[in-house]
Amino acid sequence: MSTLPSWLIYCRPGFERDCVEETQAKPIETEDNSGYVVLQGKPNLAYRQLAFARQLLRLHTEVRELPERDRLSPLLAAIPATPEKFGALYLEVPDTNEGKTLSGFTRRFQPLLEDPLRKSSRLVDDPALPRLHVFFPDSQRALIATSDPLNSSAALNGIQRVSMAGDAPSRSYLKLAEAFEVFLDRKEQASWLKPGMTAVDLGAAPGGWTWQLVQRGLKVVAVDNGPLKGAAAGHPSIRHLRQDGFRFRPQRPVDWLVCDMVEQPQRVAALMTEWFVNGLTQRAVFNLKLPMKKRVAALHEALNGIRTAINAKGLRYRLEAKQLYHDREEVTVFLARKR
Numbered sequence: 660m661s662t663l664p665s666w667l668i669y670c671r672p673g674f675e676r677d678c679v680e681e682t683q684a685k686p687i688e689t690e691d692n693s694g695y696v697v698l699q700g701k702p703n704l705a706y707r708q709l710a711f712a713r714q715l716l717r718l719h720t721e722v723r724e725l726p727e728r729d730r731l732s733p734l735l736a737a738i739p740a741t742p743e744k745f746g747a748l749y750l751e752v753p754d755t756n757e758g759k760t761l762s763g764f765t766r767r768f769q770p771l772l773e774d775p776l777r778k779s780s781r782l783v784d785d786p787a788l789p790r791l792h793v794f795f796p797d798s799q800r801a802l803i804a805t806s807d808p809l810n811s812s813a814a815l816n817g818i819q820r821v822s823m824a825g826d827a828p829s830r831s832y833l834k835l836a837e838a839f840e841v842f843l844d845r846k847e848q849a850s851w852l853k854p855g856m857t858a859v860d861l862g863a864a865p866g867g868w869t870w871q872l873v874q875r876g877l878k879v880v881a882v883d884n885g886p887l888k889g890a891a892a893g894h895p896s897i898r899h900l901r902q903d904g905f906r907f908r909p910q911r912p913v914d915w916l917v918c919d920m921v922e923q924p925q926r927v928a929a930l931m932t933e934w935f936v937n938g939l940t941q942r943a944v945f946n947l948k949l950p951m952k953k954r955v956a957a958l959h960e961a962l963n964g965i966r967t968a969i970n971a972k973g974l975r976y977r978l979e980a981k982q983l984y985h986d987r988e989e990v991t992v993f994l995a996r997k998r
């Protein structure tokens with residue numbers, strides 16, 4: 660292998676080119692709809708700054724033509740000597756139909772590979788240590804990689820699993836749940852999503868995002884001309900206003916602004932920025948629907964517009980964008996004040 664670092668990145672199938680464009684690294688393996696890319700040549704990549712990367716891994720080596728009878732020996736032989744110890748072992752597959760057919764195998768194989776690594780003390784349970792990833796693009800090939808816990812996703816396959824509330828009015832409930840898991844650590848969730856806090860949800864109907872906030876004890880103003888459904892309709896913690904989300908402004912600042920209106924990304928970004936710079940909200944989670952072409956350029960334009968306007972006010976802030984597992988042709992953005 661060359662001395663330039665190689666990267667293995669997982670992404671939503673169909674977004675491989677966006678992934679490459681965003682990193683500006685040299686593409687080594689980028690097959691459309693494969694759900695992953697191999698890149699080379701950038702000494703440093705930052706997971707949190709890559710919207711299309713579900714997972715960011717240092718690729719060490721690859722094993723081809725894995726024999727069906729004994730996959731264990733060649734894989735053990737290929738595990739790099741450094742780092743000396745790993746904090747976890749992840750056996751992973753692409754998020755494709757072929758990948759799904761391999762997940763039964765990885766579950767069965769996990770203890771077989773774990774056992775010798777634990778016995779030789781190379782695998783210990785320590786979340787601060789690099790994780791070892793063995794990624795199977797198909798049943799005969801494995802890419803062996805590691806992740807830095809501070810610069811990667813802690814979730815298997817880079818997919819943060821969240822659970823559905825039985826009474827949620829829509830599956831969008833899962834998307835905001837995932838956004839909170841991906842963007843906020845445990846401490847931030849505990850201090851920023853406290854019962855009694857306030858939120859505005861623009862484009863709230865039928866009420867999945869509003870319901871996610873209500874489940875966390877927040878009081879929500881849900882703005883949408885459409886109806887809220889199920890348990891969200893008439894709930895005492897929700898005030899439903901049939902108004903235009905672009906015109907609505909709260910009388911008092913709120914803790915959270917969330918927005919899922921299907922609109923031009925520039926328009927949504929400008930609205931979020933206005934609320935933020937005027938102190939109407941401390942934090943925001945919003946979706947930017949991406950165009951079919953030039954998605955990276957459209958996303959960067961929207962994010963740069965936000966940065967420029969907030970920088971001009973001299974405010975300190977955090978701005979991150981990720982294409983979540985529950986996002987299709989869109990990206991979810993988190994914006995927060997920093998003290």
Ligand SMILES: C[S@@+](CC[C@H](N)C(=O)[O-])C[C@H]1O[C@@H](n2cnc3c(N)ncnc32)[C@H](O)[C@@H]1O
Pocket residue numbers: 828829831832861862863864865866867868869882883884885902903904905919920921
């Ligand atoms: C994708 S849906 C939102 C789903 C919602 N987040 C949930 O969890 O159930 C988009 C919503 O935005 C609303 N919408 C679009 N433009 C709007 C506007 N200008 N003002 C208020 N709501 C708007 C639509 O009526 C629609 O209900």
